[in-house]
Amino acid sequence: MQAAQMRQILYAGIVGDAFGVPVEFNERDTYRVTTMTGQGTWEQPRGSWSDDTSLTLALMDNLTTDGTYADLFERFQAFMMWGAYTPRDETFDIGKTCAHAIRNRFINQLAPTACGDPSEFANGNGALMRLAPLALVLSDEADITTRLQLTRDYTAMTHRHPRAILGSYLYLECLHAMLSGVPLRTALATVPAQVQAVAEPEVIAEWAHYAPYLTPTISELSRNQIRSTGYVVDTFGAALWCTAKAQTIQEAILLAANLGGDTDTVATIAATWAAVRYPTQTVPTSWQAALVNPARLAAYIEPFVTKFGH
Structure with a gap:
């Protein structure tokens, strides 16, 4: 993958996140955002x-840095305890399940891939x-079994139920197909069968939860049929719906941020998906320029795209 495309995908997700932060947990249709704002739910700067x-x-x-799973947990702990990887050295938001996994690692001394609930x-x-x-790292990995095993490991570090693992499989495999040039509609028609052919039986047993969204016609679902909570299935479906309906990355972010509920995460994933779907597009310059602490973002993004981009 070209480094420029990789960079654009990463920044799109971050812009989606920042767009959704001020309105997170707000009830749908009690507000309307059209540009990046600040304060709101978490009282954080724009x-x-x-x-x-x-x-x-x-x-x-x-x-x-070719870190191990144990190294990644050290980084997660640095985020939770000391504000590493945050805009202003302050951790203002962390999910209970992720926090529980970090405690499992450092208090209960569990193996990294056994820490997830x-x-x-x-x-x-x-x-x-x-x-x-x-x-992005696995975009050139041809073996689906290898891709799913790594996806499972990285998911299980914080979320070990087969339903969460299936969500990760479907999300990353759709991204993999689209990064290979497959249109979104085609990916939704082919990826499910590919995952079903190799996924573990306990993961396949969770299929019915995602099935309503795994259709090339997902964009035809009404907005009222889309739930935008922090539940992994709802987030997956909402982000996919926004991506399928949107004609631009900007539209996908706006759709997601105005759904209410877990707006930052839905917008993060929708923006990422849309940036893969529309590789020649960019997020609005003013939105990306508004991101807090751009030097910190670049300090992690640039080495990553240098190492893994072409």
């Missing part, structure tokens, strides 16, 4: 990114939101 981006930066840093009630989107860099 252009601030959340744990979605912070944990993504940690993953990028780990991949760039395996409970059905721990199926949040905290793994899905940070895995896009892995898809």
